[in-house]
Amino acid sequence: MSLHEIEARLRAAEARAGRAAGSVTLIAVSKLQPPARIEAVLRQGQRVFGENYVQEAAAKWPAWRAAFAGVKLHLIGPLQGNKAKAAVELFDAIHSLDRPSLAERLARLGQARGACPELFVQVNTGREPQKAGVLPADLDRFVADCRGLGLPLSGLMCIPPEAEDATPHFSALAAMAARNGLGGLSMGMSSDFEAAVAAGATHVRVGSAIFGPRA
Numbered sequence: 001m002s003l004h005e006i007e008a009r010l011r012a013a014e015a016r017a018g019r020a021a022g023s024v025t026l027i028a029v030s031k032l033q034p035p036a037r038i039e040a041v042l043r044q045g046q047r048v049f050g051e052n053y054v055q056e057a058a059a060k061w062p063a064w065r066a067a068f069a070g071v072k073l074h075l076i077g078p079l080q081g082n083k084a085k086a087a088v089e090l091f092d093a094i095h096s097l098d099r100p101s102l103a104e105r106l107a108r109l110g111q112a113r114g115a116c117p118e119l120f121v122q123v124n125t126g127r128e129p130q131k132a133g134v135l136p137a138d139l140d141r142f143v144a145d146c147r148g149l150g151l152p153l154s155g156l157m158c159i160p161p162e163a164e165d166a167t168p169h170f171s172a173l174a175a176m177a178a179r180n181g182l183g184g185l186s187m188g189m190s191s192d193f194e195a196a197v198a199a200g201a202t203h204v205r206v207g208s209a210i211f212g213p214r215a
């Protein structure tokens with residue numbers, strides 16, 4: 001695949017779903033990719049990237065940000081409390097807000113800086129014990145608590161169980177967002193981003209289909 005093919009598939013999925021062209025943000029997931037592949041995609045015009053690890057992103061993105069105007073970085077991997085300050089300084093959006101202690105820390109950091117990244121609450125739609133995310137039953141309370149802290153919530157994010165059909169998870173996430181008055185839906189990866197768009201995704205996170213296999 002290439003960036004242009006993925007963009008074409010995304011525009012076609014938008015059209016099939018009756019969504020406006022360009023209404024879904026393509027996050028190119030560049031974690032663990034060789035720098036040459038990332039630079040090639042930057043030269044093709046892609047500006048929104050996703051990374052999983054704060055340290056990896058902090059090591060490679062400042063130079064590209066200086067060289068390519070308009071880069072936006074989204075943290076899509078789990079965030080440890082002790083990396084929250086670095087994350088808030090580096091990222092434009094964080095998709096892995098998943099616990100009260102992190103919400104409190106982000107609220108404090110946001111107040112101190114006078115700005116906070118866009119935030120997505122990660123939901124463990126499959127209730128998988130090894131996976132991060134707020135459990136569906138706890139979500140409404142968590143969203144209310146985040147709002148009580150003054151956090152700017154943009155939406156919800158999920159990573160469905162690998163062995164299952166993703167569509168019921170996407171639909172469930174869309175329903176949870178709607179009932180909480182949240183417009184953003186970060187869902188869909190290389191293998192299922194078109195199904196995610198059909199279910200209402202506003203942000204799809206596509207890595208290997210754009211860049212090839214990871215190191």
Ligand SMILES: *Cc1c(COP(=O)(O)O)cnc(C)c1O
Nearest residue numbers: 029076189190205206207208209
């Ligand atoms: C790595 C990753 C992706 C991209 O996965 P691909 O299958 O390579 O598209 C998307 N979302 C999250 C949370 C990831 O960790």
